[in-house]
Amino acid sequence: MDLFNDIRPYTNEEATDAMLRLVQNKHFLNLLISKKLSINNSPLTYFYYYFSRLFVRYKLTKLLSNIESIEDFQEEISKRLQDTLDKTTDGYEFVGLDNLKANCSYLFLSNHRDIALDPALVNLGMRQAKRATVRIAIGDNLLSRQYAIDLIRINKSFIVKRSFENRRKKLEFLKRLSRYIQQSLTVDKSSVWIAQAEGRAKNGKDLTDTALLKMLSLAKAKGEQFSEFIQKLNVIPVAISYEYDPCIRQKVAEIHAKRIGLNYKKSKFEDLDSIVRGFLDYKGRVKVTFGHKISQNFDSVEDLAIEVDRQIHNNYCLFPSNIIAWALSNPDEQKVIDKLKKLWPRENWNHSEEKFLVHLQDFSDDLREIAVGIYAEPVTSRLMYK
Known part of the structure; x- marks a missing residue:
């Protein structure tokens, strides 16, 4: 039995089945048509969606017919991402890719400003450096529908569960997640991307959550030193910088609500809207800086977090904005x-x-x-x- 079956990325065979499901998924097709997941009761709207779905399904089937593997899928995504960045930025660049050794897997600990674009940019940089793309950690709070699960697992993402019945269940999962990340890096030789803290840094403060580092260390062997285990993971901090934030209005609204004592509750499709805005709205200049592998021996998660923060803060591009x-x-x-x-x-x-x-x-x-x-x-x- 595959210990990680419910959280790991799809295999090529599973990805093929998932792509067939996407073509038939009404909610996914509606999303491509209007960036909404539901339609109103207007007869005109109903017929618009019905015939639009037929057209989109045909185009999507034609596109996917040329995709035979996850690598093919990601190549297509990469082309479309580059086209989008050309239209929505004033230029983007990757720095520090020469710090990466050939045939070596890394744990990229990144600041987090955009739900989907952050890891997409890291993958684009890896592709431009002729390196394998990374496995991406994605919270299950973003995966309320099957098409979302299929999309992210086709794209080499693994699922981080957020809700648990009790603390024991949570600890069991975190141990399993830690083992999966360790196996990805040391056995599968696949690099991994994970944000330095749960959720985006909506207030602009890029700070590493020590709880994340504790989770990573849950897979260390009995008697193994923390510093020794961390060295095996080849941790590289990554700073992702946007001159202009496409989601600044949503972030400001949330911070303001909390500041005046309101219980901020996201709208039904707020995360989806943020993902779409992140890709399609203006971002100014963009820079992704890969730092240096952390080679110092840190005996505590607090000291390691300080070093990750130091690299991210110093590598973050201070744009004119x-x-x-x-x-x-x-x-x-x-x-x-x-x-x-x-x-x-x-x-x-x-x-x-x-x-x-x-x-x-x-x-x-x-x-x-x-x-x-x-x-x-x-x-x-x-x-x-x-």
């Missing part, structure tokens, strides 16, 4: 502001400031303050090391 936001929050720190602006000697700062203010123009004063704080936070984090 971040610098302008920090300047708005710290107008008396002109010397620091001038020094930060030297990071972009060719930047037209008047134009960039105007662009940033336009980006925030629809916010009320209290919401604008939150948005500015989110963009300023990476600068604050960087300055901690100076």
Whole structure:
């Protein structure tokens, strides 16, 4: 029996069956048509969806007929992602891929700003470096429908369960998850991507959750030192930087609701909407920086978390939007502001400031303050090391 059968990515054979299910899945086809999962009761809308589904099913069947493996599927995804990035960014780049050794698997511990685009960018970088794509950790809170499960498992993702009956069940699963990640890295020789903390850093603070590091260590052998076990995982911190956040409005709304004491509850399709916005809306410049393998011996999760944070904070690209936001929050720190602006000697700062203010123009004063704080936070984090 496969110990990881319910959480691991699909095999090629399973992926083929899953793609056939996707073609027949009405909810998935509706999603492709309108980015919604349901239709209203209007007869006109009903017929629109009915005939649109026939067309989309035909196009999808034709596309998938040329896909015979997970590798083929990911190649198609990569092409479409590059086309999308060309339209929705002012350029994207990958730095540090030369730090990766050939025929070596890594645990990429990344900051988390976008639900689906973060790991997609890491995979794109790996493909451009002619390396195998990674296995991706995805929370089951995003997998309310079968088509979502099929999509992510075709794309070499494994499932991280979030809800449990009791603490014993949770610990059992976390041990199994830890063993799966260890097996992926040391036996299957497949690199793994996982966010440094559960959920996106909506407030802009990229901080590693020590509970995550404790989970990783649950697979270590009895008597094995924490530092020795971590070395086997080949941990590399990754900093993913977006000049403009397509989901800034949703993040600000959630932070504001919590700040004034409201119980924020996501709308039914909020995560789906965030995924779509992340891919299709404007992002400005984008940079993905792969750090250095953590080679120091850390005896505690706290010390390891500090090193992961140090690399991510120092490798995060401080775009003009971040610098302008920090300047708005710290107008008396002109010397620091001038020094930060030297990071972009060719930047037209008047134009960039105007662009940033336009980006925030629809916010009320209290919401604008939150948005500015989110963009300023990476600068604050960087300055901690100076």
